[in-house]
Amino acid sequence: MELDDTDRAILRILQRDARTPFSEIARQIDMSSATVHDRVGRMEEAGVIEGYHAAVNPKAVGFGTSALVGLTVEQGHEEETLQQLRDLDGVQEVHLTTGEWDVVLRVYAADTDGLRELMFEHIAAMEGFSRSQTMVILGTDYESEELPL
Amino acid sequence: MELDDTDRAILRILQRDARTPFSEIARQIDMSSATVHDRVGRMEEAGVIEGYHAAVNPKAVGFGTSALVGLTVEQGHEEETLQQLRDLDGVQEVHLTTGEWDVVLRVYAADTDGLRELMFEHIAAMEGFSRSQTMVILGTDYESEELPL
DNA sequence: GTTGAAAAAATATTGAG
DNA sequence: CTCAATATTTTTTCAAC
Numbered sequence: 287m288e289l290d291d292t293d294r295a296i297l298r299i300l301q302r303d304a305r306t307p308f309s310e311i312a313r314q315i316d317m318s319s320a321t322v323h324d325r326v327g328r329m330e331e332a333g334v335i336e337g338y339h340a341a342v343n344p345k346a347v348g349f350g351t352s353a354l355v356g357l358t359v360e361q362g363h364e365e366e367t368l369q370q371l372r373d374l375d376g377v378q379e380v381h382l383t384t385g386e387w388d389v390v391l392r393v394y395a396a397d398t399d400g401l402r403e404l405m406f407e408h409i410a411a412m413e414g415f416s417r418s419q420t421m422v423i424l425g426t427d428y429e430s431e432e433l434p435l
Numbered sequence: 436m437e438l439d440d441t442d443r444a445i446l447r448i449l450q451r452d453a454r455t456p457f458s459e460i461a462r463q464i465d466m467s468s469a470t471v472h473d474r475v476g477r478m479e480e481a482g483v484i485e486g487y488h489a490a491v492n493p494k495a496v497g498f499g500t501s502a503l504v505g506l507t508v509e510q511g512h513e514e515e516t517l518q519q520l521r522d523l524d525g526v527q528e529v530h531l532t533t534g535e536w537d538v539v540l541r542v543y544a545a546d547t548d549g550l551r552e553l554m555f556e557h558i559a560a561m562e563g564f565s566r567s568q569t570m571v572i573l574g575t576d577y578e579s580e581e582l583p584l
Numbered sequence: 585g586t587t588g589a590a591a592a593a594a595t596a597t598t599g600a601g
Numbered sequence: 602c603t604c605a606a607t608a609t610t611t612t613t614t615c616a617a618c
Binding site (some may be wrong): 357 | 450490520526531543568
C-alpha cells in the first residue's frame, strides 16, 4: 500500500495516542473526520496498522526485571526450540539474529529469582539448548512505541 | 496501586485491543461499563496504563531492517552519550545492561545501507564511543505487545 | 478522495444503593 | 464499589461533489 503524507500524519498521531478521536485528528491535519475514518480503515485493512494496544507499566503488574538473552541453538532443533521459546511465559520477543547469537530474546520476570527460574529451569532445560548469555536490563533509558515517520 | 483480578482482566483486554468499547469489556468480565470506566480511569491515573498506541507495521512505512546494537561507553561520557543516542532517528530503545555491553539499543533503518549510515556516521562517530557489536535481526519469530497477566 | 450531515454507538457523568 | 439513567461525544454511514 502506498502511503502519502496525510496517511503518515495520521499514523504519527495514532502511534502517540491510539484513542485520539477522529474529529481531533481531522482538526490537526485539516481534513474532515470522514476522510480520517476512511484512511484509517484502509490502513487497518492493508495491515499498515496492526492493532491498538494499551501500554502497561511492567513494574505495576509485578514484572520488576527484564533481560535480553542471547542463545545458541543446536542444529536440527531450530523449529521445536523456537516453538518452545514462544510458549514460555515471560518471553516477550524472539529474534533471529546475525552475530554471536542465533536467537535473542526479550524476557520479563517478577524479580531476579524469577529470571533465574526462567533461565535455568525452562530455557537451559530445553532440548537443543547449547549456550546463552543473559544481559539483565538495569534500566531502560529510552523506549519509544513510535516509529519515526 | 493494588490491582485485583478484575483490573488484570481489564488490562488483558486493553493490551490485546485498546479500542475495545467499555461496554464490551464490561460484558466480558460481567460488570457494568461504569465500573470499567472507573477502573480504567484509576489505572491511567496511577500510571499502570501508560498510554494507548497504534502498532504500525515497520515494513509498511519503510523500515525494512532492524538490529540490536551492543555498545561500550567510555567512562565520563555516559550522560552525553545516552542523550545523543536517544535523539538519533531510528533508535527505538536504549537499555543499560549487565554483561558484555554497557548499553544495548534496538534500532530501525530503511535497509542495510541505512543501518550502515546509522552505525558508522552517527553512533561510531560519537564522542565517548568505544566499541560496538551489531546483531542484525534477520527475522522476528515472535513479538508480543502484551505482558502475561 | 473528499465532504457535511444524519444515524448509530460508545463514553462520560451523575445520583443513589 | 457498583448500578442505572442521562447527557455528551464519537464513530459510522451515505448521498453528493
